[in-house]
Amino acid sequence: MTIIEQTRELAKALQQDERYTRFMKACEVNDTDSEIQKAIGDFNLKRAELSKEMKEPDKNADKLTELDKEIREMYDEIMAMPKMVEFNEAKADLDKLLDSINFIVSMAANGEDPATCPEQPPHSCGGSCSTCGGCH
Numbered sequence: 001m002t003i004i005e006q007t008r009e010l011a012k013a014l015q016q017d018e019r020y021t022r023f024m025k026a027c028e029v030n031d032t033d034s035e036i037q038k039a040i041g042d043f044n045l046k047r048a049e050l051s052k053e054m055k056e057p058d059k060n061a062d063k064l065t066e067l068d069k070e071i072r073e074m075y076d077e078i079m080a081m082p083k084m085v086e087f088n089e090a091k092a093d094l095d096k097l098l099d100s101i102n103f104i105v106s107m108a109a110n111g112e113d114p115a116t117c118p119e120q121p122p123h124s125c126g127g128s129c130s131t132c133g134g135c136h
Contacts (some may be wrong), residue, residue, distance in 0.1 A: 047071060103119065
């Protein structure tokens with residue numbers, strides 16, 4: 001079996017994983033939910049309005065500020081919808097799995113034993129406490 005064939009087998013296994021199926025279900029639910037789709041459509045229209053206003057030669061700062069505020073509020077409302085929360089959680093779980101797969105493959109490509117290398121990079125301090133999630 002070639003490495004490409006093995007990769008295709010890995011991809012099939014990925015599609016059988018609960019994290020993948022959960023994410024795909026969340027995508028389908030959101031794509032067919034009329035409330036979410038309407039909210040996203042309204043959000044996109046408001047963004048287009050802001051974009052148009054920003055291109056005006058004589059920009060109205062108050063209007064730009066108000067449009068920006070409205071867009072942020074609309075975004076927050078969309079992201080707080082339970083189905084959107086589920087979608088984002090499912091996406092984060094799938095992304096974490098994909099990051100682990102990529103890290104293991106990268107480590108193996110650098111000569112590490114794929115059977116024993118960690119699933120995620122070890123935590124290291126970047127020196128800035130403002131972006132830190134806490135020490136591990």
